Amino acid sequence: MPHYPDSQAKGRDDLLADLTEAQREAVLHTEGPLLILAAAGSGKTRVITRRIAYLVSLGVPPWQILALTFTNKAAAEMRQRVLSLLGADEDSAETNRRTRGLTLSTFHALCARLLRRYAPLMAGAPGWGIRDDYTIYDADDQNALMKKVLADLELSSTNWPARMVLARISAAKNELMDAETFGRAAVSFDDRTIAKAYRHYEAALRTANAVDFDDLLMLSVRVLRESEEARREVQERWKYLMIDEYQDTNHAQFVLASLICTGENGHDAGDRARGPNICVVGDPDQSIYGWRGADISNILEFEERYPGARVIALGENFRSTAPILAAADALIRNNKQRKHKPLFTRAQGGDRIEVARCADEHHEAQHVVNWLKHLAESGSLAWKDMAVFYRNNALSRVAEDALRRAGIPYIVARGTAFYQREEVKDLLSYLRLIANEADDVSLRRIANKPARKISRSTMDVVETWAERWGVPLLEAMRRADKISDLGEQATGALRKFVQLIDSWTSGGTFMGARMEQEAAGEGGLRALVSRVLGESGLERHYKELAAKTDKDSDEDRVRNLGEIVSAAAEFEAAYDPGADPALSPRRAREDEPPIPPLLAMLRAYLESVSLVADADKVDPASGAVMLMTLHAAKGLEFPAVAMIGLEEGLLPGVRAMEASEGIEEERRLCFVGMTRAKRKLLMTHAKVRSQRGVPQRAIASRFLLELPREQIIDKDLCDEWLEDVESGFGYGPARARESAERREAGSRPSGHAGTRGRGTAAFAENPGGASESHAADGIASGVTVRHPQFGVGCVEVVQGAGINRRAKIRFRDVGTKTLVLAYARLEMVPNSRT
The missing domain is CATH 1.10.486.10 (PCRA; domain 4)
Structure with missing residues (x-):
């Protein structure tokens, strides 16, 4: 390591005193590429902030340190911790002296600043068109602009929804494909149409001197690739690069990091034998954003990109109890795309995970309410200590209704964000x-x-x-x-x-x-x-x-x-x-007048508003039960967590079930949800769940079957629920009685009219009518089937077994589809085998 004045020798040992051996090792490794495999709850933020403070204590100028993460909230927390570690009050002159220039930022905020600074250097570049006074368009602005573009191109909003087109363009930008590159690669009619919309959308952005979020990354990469002056400045400025949540980086972020620390071809400006000073922290087991471009290979192949990289695993968990951790570890071991690391806790004891089988979504919601009330009434937990997680927002409605009826305060971590409100x-x-x-x-x-x-x-x-x-x-x-x-x-x-x-x-x-x-x-x-x-x-x-x-x-x-x-x-x-x-x-130009101070401040303010992320709005200390999707729960922790909707088609989702990679990401999502729980964890699934108002049979998620039996308590609550409903309890006396009558009238098999419990059981086995439950059994290659939406088609191939069984079907009207037979609602056409 280069020699720096020993500016902060006092207190250096204190930075290491309360760290584990692995954490200390990560902090002390200051030179060369470093991969920190940080398991859930292993104290990665502590390691990152201690490492920054340790570098400063060694005399590294703060302005040579760049730390990147994904939310403003995380960046602010890191900054606060570093200031505290350096023993200086945030507003003091000493703090300003010792931390001035230290950059703790999100990727997008960093890129926004890079573009402000270096846009003038690109003024003559082909197709650039961005000045340093550009505007950042949010999702609503992008949608409004795209709707106008599509209208100008006379493309139907029914066939070409603006958000769908934008999603395709976003994916292209994440791969650093500009409109011309995308257009050259387009072969199909759909891709050529998207390419045309992309070109017009980009032209409209440039006319407005505006960029979207993906442009911030893509254009920053272009600046560093094409401007030697900008690249040299950036590489000379930042000698130490740290990236948090590296498993969530996409291709554009990967290239940006490479350009900052080494240059795109891997040539380090410093000690080539040692390699660049890049430290990445992450966990492949928590990579859950593949659907928006995150590339898990960035972390899995880090050692190939940076030969000689040191790998340090942080496996000790300081958050969850032993049963929760053992179950989560057993679950994630079923994945193949991962880097093995130990996952353990020194804490002993703890309650086993409750896995509850409920009759339907109303029963499920009521059971969650009862569970939360019991925890609150026992005096061990407050409402703010509890959370309910689900795979998609549609699952929250019934849970919200039950919480509202019970008078339990709750907050849903979604809705119209403050800066998106009309006024x-x-x-x-x-x-x-x-x-x-x-x-x-x-x-x-x-x-x-x-x-x-x-x-x-x-x-x-x-x-x-x-x-x-x-x-x-x-x-x-x-x-x-x-x-x-x-x-x-x-x-x-x-x-x-x-x-x-x-x-x-x-x-x-x-x-x-x-x-x-x-x-x-x-x-x-x-x-x-x-x-x-x-x-x-x-x-x-x-x-x-x-x-x-x-x-x-x-x-x-x-x-x-x-x-x-x-x-x-x-x-x-x-x-x-x-x-x-x-x-x-x-x-x-040298003679160009400076930007008026108030204009610079206004631009900086608008930039900060534009870069507020969804995760910055979640407030676990709100005094109410938090309801949120599993994706929104990433990075949070709660003493008590209820995960609802653990069923095939929900978690894992239907689309994910078409490929092993999708299943692995869904398993990681389940793992993330489980490891948010510190002391109590409830996981629920239903025998029957309504889809578009129609009761459908539900199958317990395969992930529940992968949990070790010794770490869970299985509860089948269906009979108990039917008794409550028939007694007038459950989710409201009038609705409960009405529901009980509707269930028995619609599902009781002949010959069992007076038998309690059998009506519900039969309803769960055959929710949609007599012909549907066993229709899939006779489906094979060559059979003709009818689908309620796609019409008549011929089965070409059948693959898989059990709940994973899928069929590739060529439909007359809509072409070829691959359907999961457990959910496809297929009807065999008589005498159809060819």
């Missing part, structure tokens, strides 16, 4: 237009909000003129008097709107003397946001709406707008434009 996006759209006058998506949103006599037909005329002359919409509005198709009233309305925007930007000099004077003191950003809120008419609009409707939800809208002003004030108080001078924007 908030309205205000942010005004601010984004101020920061980037080419942002046509934002302008379309607020041109007539609140109403100012700018009609849809007026906007159509302006857009046509803007496209003809190749100018942004705001510039076209400025020239409204030259657009012959506009009437006098429309021209006047447009003129007033332009005057409103210019009053905030002083026609391009930004804010004018008045606002710059305020920015020099306190409240510049807060004053700007407050002024826009009032002068735009938004505040009055939503106040009048609240007064008219007298709804709490509309009152909340007014409060949300005020919260944006508060958020701006908080951002301004924490904003330090000089904290990282190496990442300040580069100017394309």
